[in-house]
Amino acid sequence: MAKRLNNESSIGDVLKVIIQDNKLQAGIDQVSVKEAWVSLMGNGVNSYTKNVVLKGNTLYVELTSAVLREELSYGKDKIIKMINEEFRRDLVKEVVLR
Template identity: 55%
Template structure:
């Protein structure tokens, strides 16, 4: 009978390695994380005016229903990009487009 190895791995580590190996899953999880990070960092007020958040080729595209809020957020684009990348833990967002 074969001997069992006593090495144990956490489910989080196993899922993380599985996601890293499967590129489609990785991209899907990145999109979910970015959407969650936007809501968390911007707060409920901004999130209520946000109709869509998507990542496309390093560009974070955020659709807002308020033109006043869009102009206000335009002044802090660099800070928003930095905060989202720090929250995610990767340098995914290179450009922010508010539409």
């Protein structure tokens, strides 16, 4: 049964309940991680980024440049740390560059 909130609940509390009850967090994270990739990586990397998908705790990034893919592969731990700091929780545990 749905949790009943009183009339003095904040909008943030109401939204948290709606997201939790409807299991929307995974979908919100998928959209948010794309936005985070764009803002954290900058125009140089984004011009070679074809697709960014979050499945579970793994971030799949499709790149059009083999050289950039190799360069980013050395900094996977830093990418994971930057994204997790952006979300203030451990959202990404692994990065796969394609």
